[in-house]
Amino acid sequence: MVSIRSIPSTPSSLTYNDLPWIIEHREDRCTLCGRCTSICPTQSLHLTYHRQRMPQLGILKKKRGSEYRVFTGIRQSTSLEHRCTGCGMCSMVCPNEAIGPFPNSNDDRARFHSHQKGEAWKRGGRRNDRHSLLDQLSFNRISMLTDPALDAGRHEFYLNTILGRVLPPEEYIRRQAAGEWIPPTREIFPFIIGSMSFGALSPNMWLGLLQGVAYCNEVLNIPVVMCTGEGGCPPWVLKSPFLKYLVLQIASGYFGWDEIIRAIPDMQCDPAAIEIKYGQGAKPGDGGLLMWFKVSQLIARLRGVPEGVDLPSPPVHQTLYSIEESVMKMIQTLSMAWDFRVPVYPKISGSTSAKAVLNNLVRNPYASGLLIDGIDGGTGAAYNVSMDATGHAIASNLRDCYLDLVAQGKQNEIPLFAAGGVGKNGNVTQNGMGLIMLGASGVHIGKYILQAAAGCLGNEKNRCNVCNLGICPKGITSQNPKLYRRLDPDQVAQRVVDVFMGIRTEMKKIMAPLGRSQSLPVGMSDALGIGDEPAARRLKIRYVC
Amino acid sequence: MCRLAMKTAAEPFSPYTVLQAMEAMQEGYDGSGLGLLLRGMNFADFNYQAGEPILSGIAHSEAALHRLNQMLQDRGFTLKYDHEFQVRPELIEAKDRHKYFLRVYKQPLSWKEWSREQVENELMLTRLALREDGLRDNDLTVFSFWPDVAIIKEVGWPLQVGDALGLADNRITSRICMAQGRQNTNYGINLYACHPFFIQGVGTMTNGENTAFVPIKEYLTGLHRPGYVGYQSDSEVFAHILHYVTRELKLPLEAYKHVITPLKTEELEKHPQGRFLRGLRDACRRMIIDGPNCVMGSMPDETCLLLMDTKKMRPATIGGRPGEWAMASEMCGVDAMIPHRDKSLDFQPMRENTVIVPAHRKEFVIWSQFDPYPLHRAA
Incomplete structure (x- = not known):
């Protein structure tokens, strides 16, 4: 059976919520200086356009509906190759404390998809076990x-x-x-x-x-x-x-x-x-x-x-x-x-x-x-x-x-x-x-x-x-x-x-x-x-x- | 902290005089034990011949004494003299003391052809066999079995123990007397935990605590030498190390201090035999003590020694006059043993010193670790 392609979901599709680290970005503080995106070692951060609905609350106006604002913001990549590793360099360089990674308290679904192209997951560092x-x-x-x-x-x-x-x-x-x-x-x-x-x-x-x-x-x-x-x-x-x-x-x-x-x-x-x-x-x-x-x-x-x-x-x-x-x-x-x-x-x-x-x-x-x-x-x-x-x-x-x-x-x-x-x-x-x-x-x-x-x-x-x-x-x-x-x-x-x-x-x-x-x-x-x-x-x- | 007193004199004296010195230092112990080592024995009731082994210990029951007699008889020893202590049991805390024995034996005829080393090993093995036998039911305690040496150990206050055993009666005298009033520390009150400790002619006693005890004990035990057993007290390792250095390694007495408290690297770099001593330090690093301790010892040839650990937090004094010398962990102890002496000649060894009183007792000698080490004798 042919799959539906209108829904963008492959077996390895992940959302930011599936990744081990979630970047919290405060648009209100961000000045779009770009330091975080340029320092990110995995190029996880990218500037992108976002659309925001601006509800019309003027009830007396005849024109109904919403207006939309288009702005430039920062998003994290959901591809494994460019996932956030939680290093925190973005928050280290941010002049306004507008960005930083936080550990995902949800299950780390990304683990199940780490064998891309048949290659087992490799990393450097440590065992990731706090017990000592x-x-x-x-x-x-x-x-x-x-x-x-x-x-x-x-x-x-x-x-x-x-x-x-x-x-x-x-x-x-x-x-x-x-x-x-x-x-x-x-x-x-x-x-x-x-x-x-x-x-x-x-x-x-x-x-x-x-x-x-x-x-x-x-x-x-x-x-x-x-x-x-x-x-x-x-x-x-x-x-x-x-x-x-x-x-x-x-x-x-x-x-x-x-x-x-x-x-x-x-x-x-x-x-x-x-x-x-x-x-x-x-x-x-x-x-x-x-x-x-x-x-x-x-x-x-x-x-x-x-x-x-x-x-x-x-x-x-x-x-x-x-x-x-x-x-x-x-x-x-x-x-x-x-x-x-x-x-x-x-x-x-x-x-x-x-x-x-x-x-x-x-x-x-x-x-x-x-x-x-x-x-x-x-x-x-x-x-x-x-x-x-x-x-x-x-x-x-x-x-x-x-x-x-x-x-x-x-x-x-x-x-x-x-x-x-x-x-x-x-x-x-x-x-x-x-x-x-x-x-x-x-x-x-x-x-x-x-x-x-x-x-x-x-x-x-x-x-x-x-x-x-x-x-x-x-x-x-x-x-x-x-x-x-x-x-x-x-x-x-x-x-x-x-x-x-x-x-x-x-x-x-x-x-x-x-x-x-x-x-x-x-x-x-x-x-x-x-x-x-x-x-x-x-x-x-x-x-x- | 334990109190130590030791006297060496050309003329035999009663151990009671040393116990009186212990009395002068009595703030420092808690009555948990007294140990006495007498060397250069003289019995009022017996004409002691040099070389005859003396067995010291306690039989806690008649059955134990019987077993002891049997074991020695089986090994071919003949009893020559059995010292009868004038015991006053009411002065002794423990109630299971059937007999304090201090006996002179004649060694088996078959040993006549044996080398000295063989005889000495066999004497030690006999003592260890008796000790092991006694430990089975805790009814027999054997302190020493060696020519010219007697050891008495008992729980209680030193002078009281002396009175209980009638030591003031001058029937036993010796040229050397080592005494320790024990302050119980980490280890249970046990007769084998009382100093002085003795192995094949080498006797030492110590005050303070050796905090490196466990690794040293593990090392000595791992050497699998028959005599390196016990360790009811952390201080027993001092006697065994002295024995190991002088008898097994056949190093001169000076080496003892270099083994238990080696000089620092920067000091060894300036020492004329620094390279050898540094290697010795490395090879013997498992026997480095960690005091604070004051160590007093006596050797088979009646040489006596006194030394401190490197921290030198347990000062000791030696004083006296030609022919008789006293060492004590407190100055008042020396005063009590030899009151009439030139006190200005008293000496308190520093961290690098070993004080030696040679058998002739004319003077005491002060060795320093910084002095050239007699390498030719090392080889």
Whole structure:
């Protein structure tokens, strides 16, 4: 039967009421300056003509009926491609508070139509789940008796952690006496800027982070390190003294490693560490994905690829047959590249098999640590389903691994680092210290640093999340100079410094009442409590109510 | 907070004199326990021969005592001397004290050919077996089984416990006496929670609380060494770390402070052996204590030591004269133990110091963590 075409409705027709974000526009305040329409990253806003009925109330007049007014107004697009993402840039630029997006309290019908042209929905950002177990942790073992709480403001605190393999004491002494190789270690701040690649981030963002990190190290004596992610980093950085603040990542695409290997003879110092990425919490089983529109001339040069092509990294390292083999080969090869002076550690996605990987590393004399990235981790681009539903929460995964090491008397010999959802609701220090007390030697933060240091607009209610499209309205994850020029690297650096100074103070505020100041309270699970009984049982911490 | 008093003298003295010092410091404890460690034993009623193991503990029932006798007999020990305390039970709070035992044994003949290490391990294993046996019905408590060392622990006020056991009668004297008046903190009143703690000749006692207790306990337990058990008190780890550093790692005594309270990175960078010590700090980071604590200890060769944690919020004083030295967590404790001394020579260690009284007792030595570390001995 032929369908009626007079009613404009296709299966995927949506109204503004079906979209996750509804733009509220106040015509009475709008001056039609056009700033909102020009800044909208998805071109959701458009100027259009509207007709308004003007009722005639003059009852004595002979002429009946209505008059109509035609005016220019703003409307939101109902096509999925140009849907409003709720980023709110329109309200940020509006001089008259005339416009802004609001979350739709109705069902989000748009979700059911996201597979247009057979392509599953992809996005950047986060998992969009406000729940955080880490937020529920509280620090309960307050020193009240013979061990008075300390003065967080005046007492001296040792807040750093160790990245790198630590030998058992007997073995350390034996090797010292015999003059044998001692695995390299780094003393670093336990909050690490997690791996975000030079291609995923804009040059201004990356520069701002690096400037901030350098300031933290060189002026404030906070030894912060940041991880490059896959894709290398600019040659001038490789040959600069700032390299020592960087953890260079190698992932399955090996992007950027030509430049790195070529720069080794000219390096002034060693990098902080090498991270081998096997998996990522946000999209386990997926490799990195840099969309073609983010592969600018600079990125193409760094990665040694043509400009404007999609750069998907394979899900696994193509040279390997199993992780055991990979661990042996890659860790040794990369250790050898720097003459065994640089810690090399793998990063895996949170998984029920994490313990097996860990035990494999325990027996590998060159492995320097293990980073486990939980399901709440962020990413620049991934399939919706990967981000939402694939992976393992970090808390229990980390705890299991730590307790496994405790049973072997090997805790912190292979330091465990945790990531994925640290600070997702803004409680970065509380989340991080919670994980440390569950057994992590440190935590990686990604999304939090973008939000805090660069004003990333994303949140756990699916706001913005267009990092994959290269249209980041703040210029954080775009390679388009028109966009990233919005971001001032100096201001980012300033915010990075603010963040780490804040974390440092908050760490003291957590440690002081616990009576801890001499070492980072790794595994101090007696200090932790949670109001969720099954979680307390699972994590082997105290249930408090 | 617990109170600590320790005296070391060339001439054996009665532990009662140390208990009197505890009395001088009595504001600081709540009568939840007294612990005494005597070293360099001398019995008025028995001619003690060096090297003979002394078993200290409490049998809470006749059956337990019987089991103890049987177990030691089965292992080939012969009882040589059984010290009879002049007990006044009315002064003791607990009612299940069948017998306080302090006995000298002759070790099995078959051990004659054994190396010293073998003998020492077997002595520890025997103590642990007795302890485990006693824990089954909580009717037998064993504190030590070691040559030249006796330990007495009891719940109650120190002087009252001393009177209850007739310690003023001078029948037991020793060259070293360590005493702790316990202030009960987080952990239940338990005889095994009383200091001093002892393992294979190494004895320590501590005041204050070690807030890094749980991770350290987990680490020591994970080493799966037979003696690293217990941990009814957060302070037991101090004895085990000292044992681990000196006996297992075979490091000099100076290393102990570098392990439990390492120097800061910037301090190590200026230290002549900074690289080694930084590596040691990393390797032993799981044993870094987080006080505030004052630690007093004694070693098998009668060397005594005194040190503070890095926060130095638990000051302690050492004073005395050649031949006899006293340490106490309060200055009045030193006064009570050795009143006639040159007080201007008293010393309160700083955060980097370890005070050592060598076995000759002619003087005490002050070590600093900033001093060069004896690397040749480390190897």
